[in-house]
Amino acid sequence: MTDPTLPASNRLDRRQLLGAGSLAAFGMLFGGGLVAEEFAPAPAPGDGGAAQPVGCAVIGLGEQGRALLGALALAAGADVRRICDSYAGIRARAQELAPKAVAGGDAKEVFDDQSVQAVWIATPTHLHKDLVLAALAAGKHVYCEAPLAHTVDDARAIAVAATTAAAKGILFHSGLQQRTNPQHLHVLHFVRAGALGRVAMGRAHWRRRTSWRRAAASDERARALNWRLDPALSTGLMGEIGIHQLDVASWFLKGLPLAVSGLGSIRAWDDGRQVADTVQALIEYPDGVDVAYDATLANSFDDHADLFLGSDAAVMLRDHRAWMFKEADAAALGWEVYAYREKLGDETGIALVADATKILAAGKKPGENREVDPHRTAPVTACEAFLEAIRHKQPSACDALTGFQATVTAITANQAIATRSRIELKPELFRL
Numbered sequence: 001m002t003d004p005t006l007p008a009s010n011r012l013d014r015r016q017l018l019g020a021g022s023l024a025a026f027g028m029l030f031g032g033g034l035v036a037e038e039f040a041p042a043p044a045p046g047d048g049g050a051a052q053p054v055g056c057a058v059i060g061l062g063e064q065g066r067a068l069l070g071a072l073a074l075a076a077g078a079d080v081r082r083i084c085d086s087y088a089g090i091r092a093r094a095q096e097l098a099p100k101a102v103a104g105g106d107a108k109e110v111f112d113d114q115s116v117q118a119v120w121i122a123t124p125t126h127l128h129k130d131l132v133l134a135a136l137a138a139g140k141h142v143y144c145e146a147p148l149a150h151t152v153d154d155a156r157a158i159a160v161a162a163t164t165a166a167a168k169g170i171l172f173h174s175g176l177q178q179r180t181n182p183q184h185l186h187v188l189h190f191v192r193a194g195a196l197g198r199v200a201m202g203r204a205h206w207r208r209r210t211s212w213r214r215a216a217a218s219d220e221r222a223r224a225l226n227w228r229l230d231p232a233l234s235t236g237l238m239g240e241i242g243i244h245q246l247d248v249a250s251w252f253l254k255g256l257p258l259a260v261s262g263l264g265s266i267r268a269w270d271d272g273r274q275v276a277d278t279v280q281a282l283i284e285y286p287d288g289v290d291v292a293y294d295a296t297l298a299n300s301f302d303d304h305a306d307l308f309l310g311s312d313a314a315v316m317l318r319d320h321r322a323w324m325f326k327e328a329d330a331a332a333l334g335w336e337v338y339a340y341r342e343k344l345g346d347e348t349g350i351a352l353v354a355d356a357t358k359i360l361a362a363g364k365k366p367g368e369n370r371e372v373d374p375h376r377t378a379p380v381t382a383c384e385a386f387l388e389a390i391r392h393k394q395p396s397a398c399d400a401l402t403g404f405q406a407t408v409t410a411i412t413a414n415q416a417i418a419t420r421s422r423i424e425l426k427p428e429l430f431r432l
Contacts, residue, residue, distance in 0.1 A: 051077030060123030174403025196310025262416030268298030323349030
């Protein structure tokens with residue numbers, strides 16, 4: 001039985017992994033003793049040469065929109081035809097990243113342009129709905145940044161419209177970038193194959209010393225720029241940041257949360273804001289598995305990481321790297337003898353490195369490759385996955401339902417933090 005939550009190009013039959021009775025089969029199946037790092041996802045189907053161009057447009061040219069333009073500049077076959085933002089100064093700044101694109105302030109011009117096949121929506125979250133609905137109605141494929149919207153109702157409207165459009169061959173991609181990240185796909189196989197034993201708990205965090213407040217020349221512009229600090233518009237740290245790591249938890253654990261509890265306060269930026277700059281949440285999953293999450297704008301220590309602990313091993317993901325830490329009494333896996341190990345604090349972990357074959361071919365050890373290939377970063381691989389789906393008329397690797405369910409979780413977690421309470425998540429809340 002294949003895992004339906006993996007993209008088709010990354011699925012492996014469970015019998016392939018466990019047919020020999022244990023995970024020792026990994027080494028046997030992949031070329032007679034290849035190291036653990038070799039268990040990498042298969043590449044997405046390609047054209048065997050230059051990728052067929054796809055006409056692209058980006059709406060919303062703030063920090064995230066410019067990051068997407070940078071990713072599209074590296075993504076094979078991305079032909080950026082238009083960029084759009086209501087502020088001229090931001091358009092001029094973004095034009096440096098897409099000098100051949102037509103810049104404008106009216107989204108309707110983007111939707112009317114027949115040379116544009118796909119639209120990336122990177123505006124503030126509360127502006128997503130109308131733009132997504134208009135883009136889908138115009139027959140454009142849509143990549144929408146996460147969260148989908150600032151309310152569950154708006155997120156559901158987007159997901160329903162995207163599902164209807166899919167029947168006409170119009171694709172929708174939710175911008176949960178880890179879903180197409182080679183490193184996360186690589187580690188997912190180990191988790192799903194049972195290498196952790198029985199999963200006991202998860203932990204994740206994100207920490208960055210920054211205020212979220214932006215200076216502006218006028219009060220009107222300041223309100224527009226600082227929408228994340230407006231509780232009527234913002235999904236808070238859980239929605240704007242935490243959604244990505246909460247989605248990883250749901251994805252890896254193969255389930256939807258049952259309840260979420262939250263706490264939050266203003267600890268670093270007491271400037272009149274009403275949105276917490278420091279939050280903690282506990283997300284309850286089926287089978288008694290809980291995931292603890294914290295995020296803060298007060299401190300940068302340890303940046304961000306995801307950790308899953310099981311009865312046999314733990315797996316940690318940090319930046320573009322990952323490690324497995326075995327329990328002393330856990331059975332040895334057949335490929336372990338070949339695996340590259342390195343110290344991480346007081347522990348020694350097995351490096352789980354995607355693309356290890358290329359690294360070894362370059363004469364390096366997998367754990368020594370600390371440089372990130374710009375063509376393999378999460379934003380680039382997310383854009384390329386969407387472009388490949390468009391070219392080959394395949395389902396998106398992160399569809400509207402996935403984005404909707406992650407958005408529901410994040411919005412509810414933000415509500416729990418604001419009210420310092422526990423909120424149950426009924427199954428019907430996740431349905432369209």
